[in-house]
Amino acid sequence: MAQIPYADSNGHLTVKVDLKHAADVFLVDSTNFRRYESGQRFDYFGGHYTKTPVTISVQGSGRWYLIVNNNGEQYSYRFF
Secondary structure, three states: OOOOOEEEEEEEEEEEEEEOOOEEEEEEEHHHHHHHHOOOOOOOEEEEEOOOOEEEEEEEEEEEEEEEEOOOOOEEEEEO
């Protein structure tokens, strides 16, 4: 499995993702990332996007993981 990008937040986190094609883009906290990895139902911020760039903002401290389901296509991202 490819390395999943993540960032640690002190309360507010935004990610900008540039896609080449439509994709599912999610930000999940540590608990929901474990659920995602084990195939369970998980809660997330984001969804299916057909336009780029995608910007997702979340509130909450801790580690947030960026999941991009795009059939292996390249994408770029930046947390801020």
